[in-house]
Amino acid sequence: MKQEAIGQICAFDDTAEQKHADARLREAEAALQATTEWAQVTLNSIGDAVVTTDLECRVTYLNRVAETLTGWSSADALGKPLAQVLTLIHGQTFQPATNPAQRAMEENRTVGLAMDCVLIRQDGSQLQIEDSAAPIHDREGCLKGAVIVFHDACHSPTHATKLAYQAQHDALTELPNRILLSERLSQAIGLAKRHTHQVALLYLDLDNFKTINDSLGHAVGDFLLQSVAGRLSESVRDTDTVCRQGGDEFVVLLSEVEKPQDAVRIAKKILSTLAEPYQICSNELHVTISIGVSLYPDHGTDEHTLLHNADTAMYHAKKSGRNNYQLFSAEMNDLRVQNSHLESQLQMALKADDLFLNFQPRINIATGDVVSAEALVRWQNPTHGLMQPSAFLPVAEARGLMVPIGYWVLGETCRRLQAWRREGGDIVPIAVNMSAMQLRDKTLPARVAEILSKTGLDPHFLEMEVSESSLMHLYTNASISTLLELNHMGIRIAIDDFGAGNLCPKHLQCFPIDTVNIAPCFTHGMLDNREDALLVKSLINFGQNLSLRVSAKGVETLEQLDHLELQGCDGAQGFLFSKPLSATDFHALLGSDRQCLPVF
Incomplete structure (x- = not known):
C-alpha cells in the first residue's frame, strides 16, 4: 500500500512540472515576441535604412526606411538575392560596386560602402547612399549573415561638406579653383591694407602643353597637370595658395611679401622645379612655363586688376621667348592693346x-x-x-x-x-x-x-x-x-x-x-x-x-x-x-x- 502511494505522488509531481515548463515556455515566447516587436518598432523608427541577409546573401529583413529607399516591399524582398534588392554601382564609372554584405562576411569585419556609391532603386531611379555593412554572429560567435545600414547621402552633413569642397576646388588636381582664389585674394588684400605689406600674384601657363595633350592623349595630359600641381604646391608656403585657373593655367597667390624680390625668388624657384623631367606613362616629358607677376598695391588694388595684369605679364613672358618670368609694367598694357x-x-x-x-x-x-x-x-x-x-x-x-x-x-x-x-x-x-x-x-x-x-x-x-x-x-x-x-x-x-x-x-x-x-x-x-x-x-x-x-x-x-x-x-x-x-x-x-x- 505504501509503495503504491509513493508511485501516485510521483506521477502527480511529473504532471505539475510539465505544466510549469509549458508555462515558462509560453512566457519566454511572449517575451521573445515582445522583444522582436520592440526591435521591429525600434528599427522602423530610426532614420537609417537597415537590410539583413543570411549566409547566402539573401534578404532576411528590411525596415521601413529600407523599403522607401530601395522601392522594394519587405514581402517582395524577403528571400531575394541582395544584389537584386540593393543594386549598387560606382557613381563615376557606373560599374557594379562590390557587394558590401558579402565583403563584410568574407572579411568578418565592418566595412564602409565605396565612395560615390549609387543605389539603383526598383523603379530604375538612382540614389546616392553612404554608410556601412557588418557581419551578424550568434551567441556562440558563429557567422549568421550580415546587416547593411545606409542613408540618403544627399541629406548628410558629410555630403554637404563634400559639395562645398567640390564647389571651391578643381576636380582634377584638387587645387583651389577660381572661386576659392577670389575669396583668399580678397582676404589677403584686406590684411595687406591693415598691415601695410604686399601681395603677389603669379600667373602661370605651360608652354606647348597642347602639343603633349593632343599627341599623347588627354590621360597623359591630365597626369602631367596633376604632377605640375604637386610641384607647385611644394614650391610655396602653407599660407600661400596654388590655384588651377583652368586648362593649363595656374595662379599662385603669395599672401604676404615684403618686397618684389620675394615674388621674383619664388618665380625662379618654380621655373627650376617645373623644368625637371616628368616620367608619365613611360614617357619622359620636358615642360617649361611662362610666368607673369603682379603686386598689390603697385600693380592694382583689386582682384580683377591684379589678375589681369599678372596675365598680361605672363603673355609678355611668352612673347619674350617662354620659360621665363616677367614683372608687370604699365607699358605691357599698351603692348597688349x-x-x-x-x-x-x-x-x-x-x-x-x-x-x-x-x-x-x-x-x-x-x-x-x-x-x-x-x-x-x-x-x-x-x-x-x-x-x-x-x-x-x-x-x-x-x-x-x-x-x-x-x-x-x-x-x-x-x-x-x-x-x-x-x-x-x-x-x-x-x-x-x-x-x-x-x-x-x-x-x-x-x-x-x-x-x-x-x-x-x-x-x-x-x-x-x-x-x-x-x-x-x-x-x-x-x-x-x-x-x-x-x-x-x-x-x-x-x-x-x-x-x-x-x-x-x-x-x-x-x-x-x-x-x-x-x-x-x-x-x-x-x-x-x-x-x-x-x-x-x-x-x-x-x-x-x-x-x-x-x-x-x-x-x-x-x-x-x-x-x-x-x-x-x-x-x-x-x-x-x-x-x-x-x-x-x-x-x-x-x-x-x-x-x-x-x-x-
Whole structure:
C-alpha cells in the first residue's frame, strides 16, 4: 500500500512540472515576441535604412526606411538575392560596386560602402547612399549573415561638406579653383591694407602643353597637370595658395611679401622645379612655363586688376621667348592693346587674302645652281606697312592663328608652283615651315592631299620644314606616323634650325627626314667661335652619315661659304646669294640659267 502511494505522488509531481515548463515556455515566447516587436518598432523608427541577409546573401529583413529607399516591399524582398534588392554601382564609372554584405562576411569585419556609391532603386531611379555593412554572429560567435545600414547621402552633413569642397576646388588636381582664389585674394588684400605689406600674384601657363595633350592623349595630359600641381604646391608656403585657373593655367597667390624680390625668388624657384623631367606613362616629358607677376598695391588694388595684369605679364613672358618670368609694367598694357588690334587686322587679312609670299633661293654649293627655295610669309599691314614674320607671327601663335596661316602658306605655295609649271617653265621644290600646332593636327595629311589634288602639284616639289625644338615635343607615335604618311605621299621632310635643339640621334632616326638645315646662329659664329666651328663640322658629318642632305642657313660672307664647302656641306641659303624675292622675281630667276652667284 505504501509503495503504491509513493508511485501516485510521483506521477502527480511529473504532471505539475510539465505544466510549469509549458508555462515558462509560453512566457519566454511572449517575451521573445515582445522583444522582436520592440526591435521591429525600434528599427522602423530610426532614420537609417537597415537590410539583413543570411549566409547566402539573401534578404532576411528590411525596415521601413529600407523599403522607401530601395522601392522594394519587405514581402517582395524577403528571400531575394541582395544584389537584386540593393543594386549598387560606382557613381563615376557606373560599374557594379562590390557587394558590401558579402565583403563584410568574407572579411568578418565592418566595412564602409565605396565612395560615390549609387543605389539603383526598383523603379530604375538612382540614389546616392553612404554608410556601412557588418557581419551578424550568434551567441556562440558563429557567422549568421550580415546587416547593411545606409542613408540618403544627399541629406548628410558629410555630403554637404563634400559639395562645398567640390564647389571651391578643381576636380582634377584638387587645387583651389577660381572661386576659392577670389575669396583668399580678397582676404589677403584686406590684411595687406591693415598691415601695410604686399601681395603677389603669379600667373602661370605651360608652354606647348597642347602639343603633349593632343599627341599623347588627354590621360597623359591630365597626369602631367596633376604632377605640375604637386610641384607647385611644394614650391610655396602653407599660407600661400596654388590655384588651377583652368586648362593649363595656374595662379599662385603669395599672401604676404615684403618686397618684389620675394615674388621674383619664388618665380625662379618654380621655373627650376617645373623644368625637371616628368616620367608619365613611360614617357619622359620636358615642360617649361611662362610666368607673369603682379603686386598689390603697385600693380592694382583689386582682384580683377591684379589678375589681369599678372596675365598680361605672363603673355609678355611668352612673347619674350617662354620659360621665363616677367614683372608687370604699365607699358605691357599698351603692348597688349596693340597686339589685340594686330590680331584683329591679321584675321581680316586672312579672310581678305592680303598675305603674300616671298621666296629665298637655296643653292647647291658645288655648282651654284638654285636647287630649292624657302617660302616666307609677308604682310602689308594697313597701319604699319610691310611687316616681317618676326613682327606678327608671335601674335599669331599666341592667338591661335598659326594653323590657318600655315595652311594658307601651304596652299599658296602649291598654287604658285603649279601655275609656273603650267606656263612651261622649270620649277624647284619649295620648303614650307610647319608649326608644331599644325603638325599635331591629325587631319594634316588629308588636308595636304586635298591641296595637292586641287592644285595638281607633284608632291615631290613640296618640302615641309619643322624645327628641331618642335620635333622634341612631337616625338610620339602619332607625330611620327603623320610625318611618315606625308613622306609616303612624296613630300620631302626637313629639320630646320638643326643643332639648336636637343633631339638625340636615336629619336632623329625615327623621323622620315630628307634634309637638315643648320641653324643660322652656328653659321654666323663658326669662323670666330671654335665651339661653333666644331659643332657645324659634326652636324655636317652626322647628317651625311645618315645619307641626309645638309644645308646651312644664314650664309652672308664668302669666308663662311668657303668654310662650309671645305667641310663638305651640300647647300646654302642666305643674303650672300639673294635676299627673299617676290614671286615675280623668283619666277624670273627660275626662267634664267638658275645660277645664284654670291652678291658683292
